[in-house]
Amino acid sequence: MEREVAIIGYAQTPYEEDADASREILVLRAAREALASAGLSRDDIGTVITANNDYLDGRTISNMRLVEPSGACLKDESKVEMDGAYAALYALMRLLSGFHDVAMVIGESQASVYPTYAPGVMTLDPTWDRQRGLLNEVSAAALQARSYMNTYGISEEQIAAVAAKNLGNAVKNPLALRAVPGATVEQVMGSRMLCSPIREMCAWPATDGACAIVLAAGDVARKANRAAWIRGVGFYHDSYLTERPLDKMTSLKMAADKCYAMAGIEHPEVEIDLAEISELFAHEELMAYEALGFCAEGKGGEFIDSGATRMDGILPVNPSGGVLAANAVCAAGLARLAEAAMQITGEAGDHQVKGVKTALAHGQTGLCAQENIVYVLGGE
Amino acid sequence: MEYKDETTSISGSWNLGQWHWKHETAVLMQHFLASLKDKKVLGLKCPECGLVYCPPKPYCSCLSIPEEWVEISDEGVVTTFTFSGSWSYGGMEEGAGTPRIIVGVMLDGSNTEMLSQLEDADRDHVDVGMRVKVKWADEPQGTIEDVMHSLPA
Numbered sequence: 001m002e003r004e005v006a007i008i009g010y011a012q013t014p015y016e017e018d019a020d021a022s023r024e025i026l027v028l029r030a031a032r033e034a035l036a037s038a039g040l041s042r043d044d045i046g047t048v049i050t051a052n053n054d055y056l057d058g059r060t061i062s063n064m065r066l067v068e069p070s071g072a073c074l075k076d077e078s079k080v081e082m083d084g085a086y087a088a089l090y091a092l093m094r095l096l097s098g099f100h101d102v103a104m105v106i107g108e109s110q111a112s113v114y115p116t117y118a119p120g121v122m123t124l125d126p127t128w129d130r131q132r133g134l135l136n137e138v139s140a141a142a143l144q145a146r147s148y149m150n151t152y153g154i155s156e157e158q159i160a161a162v163a164a165k166n167l168g169n170a171v172k173n174p175l176a177l178r179a180v181p182g183a184t185v186e187q188v189m190g191s192r193m194l195c196s197p198i199r200e201m202c203a204w205p206a207t208d209g210a211c212a213i214v215l216a217a218g219d220v221a222r223k224a225n226r227a228a229w230i231r232g233v234g235f236y237h238d239s240y241l242t243e244r245p246l247d248k249m250t251s252l253k254m255a256a257d258k259c260y261a262m263a264g265i266e267h268p269e270v271e272i273d274l275a276e277i278s279e280l281f282a283h284e285e286l287m288a289y290e291a292l293g294f295c296a297e298g299k300g301g302e303f304i305d306s307g308a309t310r311m312d313g314i315l316p317v318n319p320s321g322g323v324l325a326a327n328a329v330c331a332a333g334l335a336r337l338a339e340a341a342m343q344i345t346g347e348a349g350d351h352q353v354k355g356v357k358t359a360l361a362h363g364q365t366g367l368c369a370q371e372n373i374v375y376v377l378g379g380e
Numbered sequence: 381m382e383y384k385d386e387t388t389s390i391s392g393s394w395n396l397g398q399w400h401w402k403h404e405t406a407v408l409m410q411h412f413l414a415s416l417k418d419k420k421v422l423g424l425k426c427p428e429c430g431l432v433y434c435p436p437k438p439y440c441s442c443l444s445i446p447e448e449w450v451e452i453s454d455e456g457v458v459t460t461f462t463f464s465g466s467w468s469y470g471g472m473e474e475g476a477g478t479p480r481i482i483v484g485v486m487l488d489g490s491n492t493e494m495l496s497q498l499e500d501a502d503r504d505h506v507d508v509g510m511r512v513k514v515k516w517a518d519e520p521q522g523t524i525e526d527v528m529h530s531l532p533a
Contacts, residue, residue, distance in 0.1 A: 127409060128435050131524055134482050134495045142462035143484055143495075150460070150508040195464040195482075239441050242484070242493040243433075246460060 005095050006227035007377070009038025009214035010338040015177040015326035018112040019208035023057070026210040027108050028069035034104065034212035035071070039225045045214075046100030048072035050079050051087035051107035051330045055122045056114060070106045070212075083107065083278070084211060084334025085363025085373045089233060095217040103215040107331035111206035119329070120367055125240065137280075137367065138203060142195035144246040144368040145283040149197065151247040151298070154286060156197050158301035160188035162282040163201045163324055165304070169311055170321025172350035177326040178205045188282075202282035202324070209328035211335040228341035231358075231378045232263030237371035249284075252291035252362070252372035260293070263376040268293040268360075272376070274343050274353050275309075275317045275360040276336035279324060284369060285309075285317065288362060292374070311353060319343070319351040333363020337375060344379050408436040411449070416526040419516050423452045423490050434490040452489030454514040455533050459493055460484040461506055485512055485530060496530040505532075 011033030013019075013026050021029075027050075035041065050066045063079040066072075076094075080087045084107025091103035120137030124130040148154060164187065170179035180187065180201075191201040221227050236251035236258075238244050256268070265271045275292065279285035286300030294315055295303040303309065309317035318324075320339040323332050340359035342348040361375045408424065412435055415422045424436035428444035432452065440446050461483040481498040483506070498506065499515060511533035520526040 127406070128524070129495065132495065132528060134480075134497065139462055139464050139482055142464070143460045143482070146462060146508070147460040147484070195462045197462075242495065243441075243491075246484075 003096050003098065003217050004221065004229060005092055005215055005217045006221040006224065006229045007213050007337065007341040008216045008221055008224035008227055009034045009040070010212065010341055011037060012175050012211045012335055012338060013209045014175050015207050015209040015328060017177060017206065017208070019110065023052075023108055023110050023210075024065055024069045026110070026208065027066050027106055027212075030108070030210040030212035031069060031071050031104060031106055034214050037225070038214040038216070040102065040214065042071045044102050045071055045075060045104050046102045047091065047094045048075055048077040048104045048106070049087040049091045049094075050077075051082060051084035051105075051334065052109060053081045053119070053330055055119050056109050056329060058114065066106070066108070071104055076100065082330070082365045083363040083373075084331050085337055085361070085375070086235070086333070086365065088213065088215065088334060088337055089235065089373060091215050092230060092233065095215055101217050101220045104212065105215060105334060106210060106212040107328070107334040108210035109329040109331060110208040111329065112208050116206040123367060129242070135367070138198055139195045140241060140367045141203070141281040141284075142198045145197050145281065147246040148248070148283055148287055152301070153298075154283070154301040157185050157189065158304055159197065159202060159283045159286065160185045160199070161304045162279065162285045163188045165310060166279070166285075166318045166322040166324045167201065169319050169351060170325035173320045173325065174349070175326070176321045177207050179321060179325060198281055204280045204323050204327035207326050207328045209326060209331055211328065211331040211338055213334060213338050213341070226345040226347070228344040228359075228377045228379065230375060232259040232261070232265070232376040233374065234258030234260075234262065235371070235373035241368045241370065246368055248297070249287050249291040249369055249372065252288060252364075252369065252374070255372045255374045256292045259374040259376055263378070265358075265376060269295065269315065271358055272315060272360050273356045273358050274319065274340070275315065275362070276320060276339045277317055277322060277362045278333050278336055278364045279318070279322050280327065280364070280369070282324060285322070289317070292360065292362070311351070316353050319348070319353055333361070333373065336361040336363060340375070340377050344377050408438055412436050413522045413524070413526075416520050417522040419454065419520060421452050421454050421487060421514065421527065423450050424448070425450050431491045432489060433492050434487060434494060450489065452487050454487065454516070456485045456487035456490070456512060458483045458506070458508055458510040458512055459486050460508060461498070463503060481506055483512065483530065494527065497528060498530050498532075501532050
């Protein structure tokens with residue numbers, strides 16, 4: 001990239017089942033804390049990008065209410081109705097334009113105000129699938145999981161192992177909503193079946209929360225308290241879920257390849273020290289291992305079995321607990337970016353992994369991970 | 381939150397059925413649905429990449445315009461499936477009724493999947509690769525309902 005951009009500040013609210021605050025206050029808290037961590041004031045912000053979604057909030061143009069609490073009042077600002085990782089992309093582009101030096105990026109949602117898995121229904125084709133009533137977020141993910149398991153011989157236990165790992169990791173993340181000390185595969189397999197093969201512990205929990213990051217370019221970044229540099233980014237959007245193979249994540253693979261080319265990464269399984277992945281459902285983490293090139297196609301199950309992605313493995317994935325531990329929709333991918341940055345700067349606290357120099361963050365939007373975005377971050 | 385119960389409610393309802401979607405799909409869908417009355421399933425073929433869309437779609441990801449109607453089979457192969465609770469709009473509460481078998485079906489001659497509810501099937505025998513067929517009513521009405529259900533072939 002012509003201009004180097006870094007994450008120089010971040011904050012996440014504690015993730016809760018039913019926050020005792022409005023969405024505006026959650027955003028305000030995240031924005032103030034992220035600015036403080038960057039050592040900047042509102043005057044220093046050049047541009048602000050927020051991520052949320054009308055259909056989650058139950059009112060139109062909902063994001064206009066976030067202008068003030070995000071610090072954007074009478075400033076250059078814009079919004080995305082996608083995951084916050086795309087808001088970060090938008091902010092990154094605005095910094096690369098050279099018109100701004102500092103960007104605030106915020107994502108939020110409050111699942112406590114809507115039926116947990118209902119919003120996905122609103123994204124279905126209204127003339128066909130929505131009227132047929134067969135799909136919501138969980139049944140769609142179940143079809144994806146079954147397709148993947150069938151093609152590559154993945155077992156339910158291997159999928160459960162992802163949930164056991166992540167929910168166990170979450171114990172060391174004080175912000176996580178769902179943490180299960182010593183979580184086991186048996187425990188996950190014993191949790192309630194929602195839509196086979198998806199069990200309750202393999203599906204994202206309804207979450208209230210917000211995440212904010214501060215991006216900076218050029219001299220501001222070089223003089224910052226801390227910096228996790230964006231070395232590469234890639235993103236692709238695939239077709240609708242009934243018009244593409246569900247047994248692989250083609251758009252994620254293409255996004256990763258593009259990101260790796262930009263970051264100069266040739267052997268991701270060796271060069272990447274840690275990854276924060278948006279696994280809305282446990283099986284998606286296995287599919288992501290393959291798409292991200294951490295293991296060969298179809299070998300996601302063997303890769304989790306090998307222990308490689310445990311906190312003490314060769315390539316820890318989701319030491320924060322990932323999205324299975326907390327999924328504030330529209331903040332989830334942005335939180336992966338914040339967590340990856342925290343690992344680079346050594347500020348991840350109890351879930352810090354030692355010696356992280358290169359970290360990957362992944363965000364997704366749409367049923368069955370229709371679109372995917374990948375970042376690679378680096379230290380000095 | 382203690383004060384949640386005090387939220388003011390405005391009586392009335394939000395009729396989600398009052399949307400009238402206006403786009404090309406409506407014209408194509410009329411033709412598609414009309415043919416169902418004759419127990420015929422139609423697909424729309426892209427002139428460039430050859431993909432056959434069922435249900436029909438007025439645009440292709442290759443940026444061409446599918447416009448050739450082709451008759452496809454009312455039989456196909458299960459590509460994926462799930463056993464779900466019985467709910468339709470939204471929440472995961474397992475509502476009234478029996479749990480359903482939802483299958484993704486690639487009808488012979490189509491390149492896209494049609495989801496349907498599989499009936500009269502033993503769960504132990506439901507699998508990817510299984511052959512299924514549309515469960516037709518004696519007199520199909522020319523609606524989406526006509527191809528909602530399938531049976532083992």
